[in-house]
Amino acid sequence: MAKAKKEQKPEALEKQLWKAADKLRKNIDAAEYKHVVLGLIFLKYISDSFEEHFAKLQAGEGEYVGADPEDKDEYKAENVFFVPPEARWSFLLAQAKQPEIGKFIDAAMDAIEKENPSLKGVLPKVYARQNLDPTNLGGLIDLVGNIALGDAKARSADVLGHVFEYFLGEFALAEGKQGGQFYTPRSIVELLVKMLEPYKGRVLDPCCGSGGMFVQSEKFVEEHQGKINDISIYGQESNQTTWRLAKMNLAIRGIDSSQVKWNNEGSFLNDAHKDLKADFIIANPPFNDSDWSGDLLRNDGRWQFGTPPAGNANFAWLQHFVYHLSPTGKAGIVLAKGALTSKTSGEGEIRKALIEQGNLIDCIVNLPAKLFLNTQIPAALWFMNRARNNGHPRKSEILFIDARNLGHLINRRTRELSHEDIQKIADTYHAWRTGEGEYEDIKGFCASTPIERVKELDYVLTPGRYVGLPDEADDFDFKERFTALKAEFEGQLLEEAALNQAIAENLAKIII
Secondary structure: OOOOOOOOOOOOHHHHHHHHHHHOOOOOOHHHHHHHHHHHHHHHHHHHHHHHHHHHHHHOOHHHOOOOOOOHHHHHOOOOOOOOHHHOHHHHHHOOOOOOHHHHHHHHHHHHHHHOHHHOOOOOOOOOOOOOOHHHHHHHHHHHHOOOOHHHHHHHHHHHHHHHHHHHHHHHHHHOOOHHHOOOOHHHHHHHHHHHOOOOEEEEEOOOOOOHHHHHHHHHHHHOOOOHHHEEEEEEEOOHHHHHHHHHHHHOOOOOOOOEEEOOOHHHHOOOOOOOOEEEEEEOOOOOOOOOOHHHHOOOOOOOOOOOOOOOOHHHHHHHHHHOEEEEEEEEEEEEHHHHOOOHHHHHHHHHHHHOOOOOEEEEEEOOOOOOOOOOOOEEEEEEEOOOOOOOOOOOEEEEEEOOOOOEEOOOOOEEOOHHHHHHHHHHHHHHHHOOOOOOOEOOOEEEEEHHHHHHOOOOOOHHHHHOOOHHHHOOOHHHHHHHHHHHHHHHHHHHHHHHHHHHHHHHHOOO
8 A cells, every 4th residue: 555645844935935036046146146135025015015004095094084195294104114106016016027127126226215214325226237137137026026915915014024034044044154244143143032031121232233133122022012112222233235234124124223323433433322321232243353443442431341452352342232231231242152261461350350340240151063154163142230239139140051062953064043942041041040930050051150169260151161061971981881882893893704704705606
């Protein structure tokens, strides 16, 4: 009897779309193609939002009686971008098979920017380039046009937002090292947000990349039935191209990005939010950045715990974050693992001051390898808390979590944390920090360590030093394991010898 064919799960919409879009890429580099595709998804989103509101105004019912569907103010009042006729998706769809379609789209992007000052200088105008085949571009328009059809039409913004976020990740993977500059892997962002729980207040990311930290923060609030308007976001990015991606990524989610700023000098030399004291800081600054203009900032007021070395920005970033925290503020930061142990150029003294003088370090999480797209440098998460001296149940301890054995490979070079991994780490931290849950040290995974013990180990913050080895590793019997491996190896040699002899005997029987 023939076996029943295993029923295959239908592939997720975003994966199908990615495969189709990638096929149309042909000879265009992923770094360039990214703006072509993401720009079209954004255009579809604002056109859908506009048309939905246009239909309400045209129907003229209830509060919209007598409203003019072409009056820009009607859209501004509802926080909807105004899209002029030549930029509406229906118009572009009608021109999709024209050889001049690239020029039509560039003109549409220009027209939208003119009508919506908050998008000035944000949208890509890359569609009329010679290396972009008009037929492939028409295919992309058809593809993006089908994203939110049928039942999905009503939730077009959600679907398009999800696709935009998925594509950001896929382009980062496709670009590899270069792609990681604008994108912090989703699982790390999710972990930071789950641990910090930014329900209410001001959220700052002074090196915000494509805005993933903000998107995840808003998503977190929504998931917990909070009010999106209870959090406000502040960001800064020194790469203009990446800043444009961030502005589009936030706009497609309906997130106010008016305080997400760009300047090419960066947060150290030209702090866009000088007077801001944030309730939450979530950031993934460049690892071991040697080009941060440290020589120009020797006497800066931010260096409360010691002047960071000009050749490495790790401890400059940490102090920049502390400077921007409110008296009850918390921060979650990704840093190169070397910052946990480094003693060069006074870094050890700054780390000591952050622990002793500031009592700021709440928790350190050691991350698995291969999580990042742009570097193989091992990394750790630092959680700082300015309210440790105000009722924190463990104000004279630091929680160490060693998560190096968590996560799974999504390809040969890249690993990610599962939702279960993220929940396990976050639950451990919350039980420890609040005292409301059952917290206990687990060998090889977590340890709540008195600051006195950290002092004994010369203020080194590597979790492995404190959590120890798991119980099964403690019971490891080297002699027993060696004997077993030796027996296995000898058995394989005997088997090989017997096989070789059988082959030789059979060969001898052959008459030529």
